[in-house]
Amino acid sequence: MSMAERVLMKGNEAIAEAAIAAGCRHFFGYPITPQTEVAAYMSKRMPKVGGVYLQGESEVASINMVLGAGAAGVRVMTSTSSPGISLMAEGISYIAGSDVPCLIVNVQRGGPGLGGIQPSQADYCQATKASGHGDFHMLVFAPSTVQEMVDLVAGAFELGDKYRMPAMILSDGMLGQMMEPVALPEHREIEDSKEWAARGHGGKRAHNVINSLYINPQELEDLVKARYEKYAVIKEREQRAEEYLADDADIIVVAFGASSRVSRSAVDMARKAGIKAGLVRPITLWPFPEKFLAKHADHAKAFLSVEMSMGQMVDDVKLAIGCRKPVGFYGRTGGVIPTPKEVFDAIVKTNGGVQR
Amino acid sequence: MTVKGERPHALLDVPLHYCPGCTHGIVHRLVAEVIDELGIEGRTVGVASVGCSVFTYNYFGCDMVQAPHGRAPAVATGVKRARPEDVVFTYQGDGDLAAIGMGETVHAAARGENIVAVFINNAIYGMTGGQMAPTTLPGQVTQTTPYGRDVKTAGNPIRVCELLSSLDGVALAQRVTVDCVKNVKEAKRAIKKAFEYQMAGKGYCIIEVVSTCPTNWGMSPKDAIQWLRDNMLPYYPLGVYKDVGEGGQ
Amino acid sequence: MTDLNILLAGFGGQGILFTGKVIAYAGMMEGSEVSWLPSYGPEMRGGTANCSVCLSDRAIGSPLVVTPDVLVAMNLPSLEKFENDVMPGGLIIVDSSIIAKKVSRTDVKAVYLDASGIAESNGLKGAANMVILGRMFKETGFCSEENLDKGLQKSIPPKKAALIDSNRKAIRLGMES
Numbered sequence: 112m113s114m115a116e117r118v119l120m121k122g123n124e125a126i127a128e129a130a131i132a133a134g135c136r137h138f139f140g141y142p143i144t145p146q147t148e149v150a151a152y153m154s155k156r157m158p159k160v161g162g163v164y165l166q167g168e169s170e171v172a173s174i175n176m177v178l179g180a181g182a183a184g185v186r187v188m189t190s191t192s193s194p195g196i197s198l199m200a201e202g203i204s205y206i207a208g209s210d211v212p213c214l215i216v217n218v219q220r221g222g223p224g225l226g227g228i229q230p231s232q233a234d235y236c237q238a239t240k241a242s243g244h245g246d247f248h249m250l251v252f253a254p255s256t257v258q259e260m261v262d263l264v265a266g267a268f269e270l271g272d273k274y275r276m277p278a279m280i281l282s283d284g285m286l287g288q289m290m291e292p293v294a295l296p297e298h299r300e301i302e303d304s305k306e307w308a309a310r311g312h313g314g315k316r317a318h319n320v321i322n323s324l325y326i327n328p329q330e331l332e333d334l335v336k337a338r339y340e341k342y343a344v345i346k347e348r349e350q351r352a353e354e355y356l357a358d359d360a361d362i363i364v365v366a367f368g369a370s371s372r373v374s375r376s377a378v379d380m381a382r383k384a385g386i387k388a389g390l391v392r393p394i395t396l397w398p399f400p401e402k403f404l405a406k407h408a409d410h411a412k413a414f415l416s417v418e419m420s421m422g423q424m425v426d427d428v429k430l431a432i433g434c435r436k437p438v439g440f441y442g443r444t445g446g447v448i449p450t451p452k453e454v455f456d457a458i459v460k461t462n463g464g465v466q467r
Numbered sequence: 468m469t470v471k472g473e474r475p476h477a478l479l480d481v482p483l484h485y486c487p488g489c490t491h492g493i494v495h496r497l498v499a500e501v502i503d504e505l506g507i508e509g510r511t512v513g514v515a516s517v518g519c520s521v522f523t524y525n526y527f528g529c530d531m532v533q534a535p536h537g538r539a540p541a542v543a544t545g546v547k548r549a550r551p552e553d554v555v556f557t558y559q560g561d562g563d564l565a566a567i568g569m570g571e572t573v574h575a576a577a578r579g580e581n582i583v584a585v586f587i588n589n590a591i592y593g594m595t596g597g598q599m600a601p602t603t604l605p606g607q608v609t610q611t612t613p614y615g616r617d618v619k620t621a622g623n624p625i626r627v628c629e630l631l632s633s634l635d636g637v638a639l640a641q642r643v644t645v646d647c648v649k650n651v652k653e654a655k656r657a658i659k660k661a662f663e664y665q666m667a668g669k670g671y672c673i674i675e676v677v678s679t680c681p682t683n684w685g686m687s688p689k690d691a692i693q694w695l696r697d698n699m700l701p702y703y704p705l706g707v708y709k710d711v712g713e714g715g716q
Numbered sequence: 717m718t719d720l721n722i723l724l725a726g727f728g729g730q731g732i733l734f735t736g737k738v739i740a741y742a743g744m745m746e747g748s749e750v751s752w753l754p755s756y757g758p759e760m761r762g763g764t765a766n767c768s769v770c771l772s773d774r775a776i777g778s779p780l781v782v783t784p785d786v787l788v789a790m791n792l793p794s795l796e797k798f799e800n801d802v803m804p805g806g807l808i809i810v811d812s813s814i815i816a817k818k819v820s821r822t823d824v825k826a827v828y829l830d831a832s833g834i835a836e837s838n839g840l841k842g843a844a845n846m847v848i849l850g851r852m853f854k855e856t857g858f859c860s861e862e863n864l865d866k867g868l869q870k871s872i873p874p875k876k877a878a879l880i881d882s883n884r885k886a887i888r889l890g891m892e893s
Binding site for chain 2: 137139163165167168169171172173175176177178180181183186187201202205228241278308309310311312313314315316319320321322323325351
């Protein structure tokens with residue numbers, strides 16, 4: 112692929128354009144700050160590329176439109192912000208229980224409740240553990256730059272299709288609203304070839320049923336277990352993370368998305384101050400990149416989870432390293448973005464002071 | 468009532484789970500006959516709802532999607548927008564369509580979403596064992612209106628066809644029943660017209676079928692039919708509430 | 717230049733976000749890493765607008781400018797709110813046609829510019845933001861003059877290309893102020 116000319120783009124708009132480039136022609140959504148640019152961009156672009164943009168009457172309706180279009184076998188997405196995901200929880204559970212692929216974008220804001228509209232990462236647990244009722248997972252990707260938002264969209268669609276499951280881009284108000292230079296990918300044609308889809312059997316096969324209801328408990332257990340075998344394969348194959356100065360680090364900062372950007376600056380400050388700090392930045396939140404953390408558990412003295420929440424990822428870090436080293440936490444919440452200095456101070460504290 | 472003739476192709480050869488005297492079976496057959504007559508089974512996608520009709524995906528031979536409770540119009544919207552060449556219908560009960568799914572119903576209708584809603588109104592929740600529905604009649608005894616529905620506290624029933632007929636996006640809103648041969652024939656004509664309207668791109672069509680629930684009404688099938696005539700039809704009069712006609716869009 | 721963190725603040729409608737975009741684009745043309753982060757939400761409507769722009773030769777960490785090297789204040793609340801956050805040795809550009817108050821700090825460079833007056837007397841009403849941009853360019857030299865002009869062109873959509881000239885003129889006035 113040729114390197115396209117770089118343009119300045121908001122994260123929200125870049126995600127939308129990347130989805131179109133990845134062959135998505137169906138978008139259903141409902142306005143909510145700070146993600147509305149995704150919908151606005153789609154409403155402008157979809158008619159120009161022969162696609163469908165439809166504003167649902169609610170997030171509840173929108174996610175079910177996604178279910179319908181996904182069940183019919185097309186590449187489909189929605190986007191919303193935190194309170195909207197709560198409303199979509201029902202539909203997400205049905206989508207997972209019906210093995211329908213789709214892309215869900217969450218441009219997180221502060222919560223709980225109506226919360227605020229400033230950036231947050233407090234939907235980590237919701238995204239990775241409890242996006243709705245029942246036993247299931249979504250693929251969850253956490254970009255940290257506008258370019259990475261673009262780059263992860265196509266992959267999220269592809270893995271969703273490959274494993275027949277919903278995928279989420281877990282963004283936040285900062286990444287959604289900020290502009291950075293970005294190179295957009297070439298547009299791709301995708302095959303309309305999902306044999307399992309409910310799109311009319313044409314008299315050529317038995318009817319396809321897209322369904323999540325199994326009255327017989329044994330049947331449901333078997334199905335869920337089969338799905339968990341698939342999840343095990345995904346955990347084995349699809350973990351992704353970026354490591355920065357981690358190989359010789361005494362203190363490993365673990366941070367994703369917006370907080371990872373702040374943490375990277377703080378790691379640089381720590382290195383200058385003589386502290387061997389490093390960063391492991393999860394790119395997949397589910398599957399959680401355990402391997403990328405476990406391999407540092409021997410040489411690191413301690414881990415520090417830095418989040419824009421009250422520490423929702425801490426337990427996952429502890430599990431990933433088998434609790435072999437202490438795991439500290441520094442975070443801000445409610446829409447507050449931590450400063451590099453704050454994170455640097457937390458690194459110093461974790462290190463037991465500055466070393467020269 | 469004896470139903471003559473062979474099983475329609477669009478109705479699969481499996482036993483239905485419905486109670487004796489329930490009218491779901493008749494309506495299933497009518498929908499399947501219409502699909503057969505129009506020759507569209509291969510490009511029809513049905514959307515099952517939640518309630519007694521939840522298992523329709525096991526009964527219709529066309530491709531099927533099972534929707535969350537009340538969300539069938541939104542799911543059908545997604546299917547239809549993804550596959551505009553397909554014929555898409557929902558099959559919903561009164562709780563699904565007019566209680567939990569009223570928002571989705573009204574907005575799909577207002578958008579003129581090009582889908583058909585087959586709406587079974589039997590004035591009660593069947594699947595969960597006979598609780599009050601949005602169409603339960605004033606004074607009607609159900610498990611959750613044990614002293615009869617008191618409209619002062621439990622509110623009034625909703626006449627769905629009348630309500631939706633005010634929306635510009637609706638192409639056809641008709642109430643039918645299946646209590647006798649004549650009405651069964653009329654019901655089938657209405658369902659067929661709704662499918663034809665969709666194929667002509669006219670917009671949202673709803674066929675409300677006033678139905679019985681002998682089990683939860685606590686009656687014999689025969690008494691249930693009589694109760695329907697004596698109580699349901701006066702409150703829910705049969706007829707066409709909106710029809711844009713052959714030339715309408 | 718290694719890092720330049722800029723905070724632009726004023727009322728909604730003064731072109732704060734646009735000014736930031738020109739700077740970011742110019743920085744990009746210069747080959748710097750850049751980020752642009754607006755304040756967003758209800759506070760923008762009729763209230764204050766601000767915008768963080770980071771220019772760096774390395775990947776940008778937090779795009780939120782908390783301790784700016786350059787503060788552009790286009791209304792009094794912005795000056796009062798952000799003056800104390802400016803890095804020692806930093807620069808504060810004050811639109812003196814709107815703000816009567818003086819910068820109280822002595823460890824920063826303060827520039828007072830009658831930006832609205834300059835713009836209006838040259839028939840460029842509403843281009844005070846570009847006058848300030850021209851002055852900021854003169855003070856910091858954050859990019860080449862050629863790239864500043866490219867940044868301007870990139871920031872104006874083709875449909876509004878007619879506006880490039882007046883903006884260019886206003887930037888020039890700022891440079892010569």
